[in-house]
Amino acid sequence: MTRALFAAALLALAGGAAPAATLKATLLVPDDDARLERTRVERAYLGQTGGPAEQGLQQALEDGKFELDAAGADVALATQAAASLEAARSAAQAAEKGGAAVLLADLPADWLLAVADAVKIPVLNLSEAADRLRGADCRARLFHVMPSERMRSDALAQYLVSRKWSKLLLLTGPSATDQARSATVQASLKRYGLQVVASKPFKVSADPRERDLANPLLLTGGASYDAVWVVDSDGEFGRLLPYRTALPRPVVGDAGLVSLAWHAQFERFGAPQVSRRFAKSFKRPMVGQDWAAWLAGKALVTAAVAAPKGPATAWAQALAKNPLDGYKGVTLSFRAWDGQLRQPLMLSDGQGVIALAPVEGILHPSNVLDTLGADAPEKSCKQPR
Numbered sequence: 001m002t003r004a005l006f007a008a009a010l011l012a013l014a015g016g017a018a019p020a021a022t023l024k025a026t027l028l029v030p031d032d033d034a035r036l037e038r039t040r041v042e043r044a045y046l047g048q049t050g051g052p053a054e055q056g057l058q059q060a061l062e063d064g065k066f067e068l069d070a071a072g073a074d075v076a077l078a079t080q081a082a083a084s085l086e087a088a089r090s091a092a093q094a095a096e097k098g099g100a101a102v103l104l105a106d107l108p109a110d111w112l113l114a115v116a117d118a119v120k121i122p123v124l125n126l127s128e129a130a131d132r133l134r135g136a137d138c139r140a141r142l143f144h145v146m147p148s149e150r151m152r153s154d155a156l157a158q159y160l161v162s163r164k165w166s167k168l169l170l171l172t173g174p175s176a177t178d179q180a181r182s183a184t185v186q187a188s189l190k191r192y193g194l195q196v197v198a199s200k201p202f203k204v205s206a207d208p209r210e211r212d213l214a215n216p217l218l219l220t221g222g223a224s225y226d227a228v229w230v231v232d233s234d235g236e237f238g239r240l241l242p243y244r245t246a247l248p249r250p251v252v253g254d255a256g257l258v259s260l261a262w263h264a265q266f267e268r269f270g271a272p273q274v275s276r277r278f279a280k281s282f283k284r285p286m287v288g289q290d291w292a293a294w295l296a297g298k299a300l301v302t303a304a305v306a307a308p309k310g311p312a313t314a315w316a317q318a319l320a321k322n323p324l325d326g327y328k329g330v331t332l333s334f335r336a337w338d339g340q341l342r343q344p345l346m347l348s349d350g351q352g353v354i355a356l357a358p359v360e361g362i363l364h365p366s367n368v369l370d371t372l373g374a375d376a377p378e379k380s381c382k383q384p385r
Contacts, residue, residue, distance in 0.1 A: 023303060023304040023310070025104060028082060028105045056286075060294045089115060096119045102123075102303075119141075122142075156253065172231045230251060260346045264285035265353060266353045303319050337374075
């Protein structure tokens with residue numbers, strides 16, 4: 001127990017502590033969430049959601065009970081489902097009017113922006129990785145616990161540099177999301193001096209005339225490369241790509257070696273205890289989205305302990321400024337220029353954690369975590385924070 005918590009506990013025992021205020025938070029989630037459709041969850045695609053965000057938050061509040069009790073603080077969590085952007089906006093306004101000091105959002109990008117524009121309280125983004133939310137579409141009170149797409153691609157690019165795998169074959173899916181993410185990948189490759197020797201589209205289709213567009217041997221033939229980078233937001237093509245390439249080369253991106261916020265087999269810095277508690281409570285492995293929700297819950301606990309009596313402005317300041325321990329070996333904090341949580345990322349093949357990023361040897365003038373994602377000099381967020 002820290003000295004401040006010990007003092008707070010002594011005051012409470014002596015009856016001299018002022019009454020605490022309850023930090024109320026509301027979690028906003030999509031109604032009938034397609035990401036949680038049973039057959040999709042059962043496939044357990046690396047990097048994709050494994051269950052409801054509420055579970056990670058519940059675990060964090062359970063983990064933080066001792067700290068809250070010692071400080072005489074309290075956090076109350078409510079969950080509200082929304083079936084549309086308009087419903088999400090209305091739910092956010094109702095939560096703020098009902099006394100919520102913080103909103104937690106497991107929502108698509110446009111819904112998230114509507115929510116952030118509708119309220120004057122902090123909004124924690126638990127799952128949306130779109131870089132535009134940290135750039136042109138940033139908001140002053142919007143904070144991102146989930147790593148951005150650029151952070152994930154930078155992490156893999158760093159690892160490729162460390163392995164001297166400098167020539168890449170880039171395979172990109174047909175969706176608009178895939179196209180945007182492929183552009184992000186290419187920005188990371190340029191940042192770290194890697195070369196795309198060929199870029200090819202793929203398409204998973206039941207049409208016999210399009211069968212060749214999903215044939216791994218055809219797609220990966222006719223070029224010389226050190227690794228194949230696949231951009232597949234759906235996950236169905238990528239999961240069957242490793243060990244089926246024309247050349248015996250590693251696969252990275254959305255299959256093979258994947259950049260994650262968390263993996264249940266990470267074995268350092270107290271991480272196994274977090275993963276085991278989660279698995280015991282919810283009967284499934286903890287994935288990156290669960291860790292992001294858990295970290296957001298931990299941020300609520302930290303803010304409540306820092307300001308047990310509130311008010312809401314004190315909680316908001318604590319959320320933005322207080323360092324956090326995410327069991328990744330370093331102190332985590334939100335970047336002042338875009339609201340993104342600085343954090344190491346885990347590179348995994350699904351069986352274990354192969355490496356952490358930033359990789360050893362990558363340097364930065366102030367904080368090496370800022371080599372993942374948009375650094376301060378290249379920020380495009382114009383909102384004052």
